[in-house]
Amino acid sequence: MESVPENAPEHCPGTQSELAGKASACEGCPNQGVCSSLPKLGPDPAIEEIRQKLSKVKHKILVLSGKGGVGKSTLTAHLAHALATDESKQIGVLDVDICGPSMPRIMGAEGETVHQSGSGWSPVYVRDNLAMMSIGFLLGSPDDAVIWRGAKKSGMIKQFLRDVDWEELDYLLVDTPPGTSDEHLALIQFLSGAGIDGAVIVTTPQEVSLTDVRKEINFCRKTSLPIIGIVENMSDFICPKCHKSSVIFPPTTGGALKMAETLGEKFLGSLPLDPRIAKCCDEGKSFIEEVPDSPAVTAFMNIVEKVVSYCNEFVKKTEAETGEAMDFS
Numbered sequence: 001m002e003s004v005p006e007n008a009p010e011h012c013p014g015t016q017s018e019l020a021g022k023a024s025a026c027e028g029c030p031n032q033g034v035c036s037s038l039p040k041l042g043p044d045p046a047i048e049e050i051r052q053k054l055s056k057v058k059h060k061i062l063v064l065s066g067k068g069g070v071g072k073s074t075l076t077a078h079l080a081h082a083l084a085t086d087e088s089k090q091i092g093v094l095d096v097d098i099c100g101p102s103m104p105r106i107m108g109a110e111g112e113t114v115h116q117s118g119s120g121w122s123p124v125y126v127r128d129n130l131a132m133m134s135i136g137f138l139l140g141s142p143d144d145a146v147i148w149r150g151a152k153k154s155g156m157i158k159q160f161l162r163d164v165d166w167e168e169l170d171y172l173l174v175d176t177p178p179g180t181s182d183e184h185l186a187l188i189q190f191l192s193g194a195g196i197d198g199a200v201i202v203t204t205p206q207e208v209s210l211t212d213v214r215k216e217i218n219f220c221r222k223t224s225l226p227i228i229g230i231v232e233n234m235s236d237f238i239c240p241k242c243h244k245s246s247v248i249f250p251p252t253t254g255g256a257l258k259m260a261e262t263l264g265e266k267f268l269g270s271l272p273l274d275p276r277i278a279k280c281c282d283e284g285k286s287f288i289e290e291v292p293d294s295p296a297v298t299a300f301m302n303i304v305e306k307v308v309s310y311c312n313e314f315v316k317k318t319e320a321e322t323g324e325a326m327d328f329s
Contacts, residue, residue, distance in 0.1 A: 013185050024180055024222055050161045051193035056168040059311045062199040066212030068178040070204045071233040074281055076175040077106045081286035082304045084130040089170040094160055095134035097177040098153045099146050104136040108284025112137055120165040133164050150182035157186045180219040188223045197314045198226035204234045205251035210259050217263060227265050228310045231303060232256035235270035238295050269303045272296050
């Protein structure tokens, strides 16, 4: 375990972390200068192990937001469902919301258990080409509380990345908790060798959400995590019967589109509220398949197209910079 100074801030990455003295949690800490200059013991050997384990995963995408309740898990689940409609693609979903694992319920896999083999943990398959892993599968009951400190949560994330036998994947989607703390720092550190295509950032239109999301964008910039783009969820409500649109969360400062323009980030699109989406999540079904007539499905598929396009360009850019074709064999 990495040592932590006695008077360290709550989300201190530890003195031996590559982020020591550099993480957002380090700002204002009296130990920042000391930590940044301390000799490190070298990179965590797990970083190379994870690189090898995920060498057959083509694209790795994080779904982030500084704010809770904006629909990160719903977006992650249905991004996975949308990508999996192409049966030639293999999709994986990793739920690293250690204290609030909702993905098993949303993906219709609640009550499933994880099996261990000689090559690691076997993920739970929702369909033939869609697998997932969550701490929810390791709990005795969905009501069990995970009461862990940061180091133990980081250790669990390391284990998920290193020990889950994903085999070959076209996309690995990582659903994260809100904030910019332990889980996020652990992901950045442990995936530093394997590489991350980028992050999709989710918000709702009101300023109380945008304020926290700006912090998430700053986190991405400070940790050199590429931002794929911003999604505005719950932008308006469209009645399933009369199809009239109503604004539920007024965008008092211009909403996500204005924020994206101001910060120079790509705006991926807006998703309307539809009560059938919540119903599908509760029942563990894909609203893309269950309610294809919903305007939310059309908007969502447009966002998926942009994410796929970004990932394809990411590969081309990486190959151009390295002068080598990316090998996923």
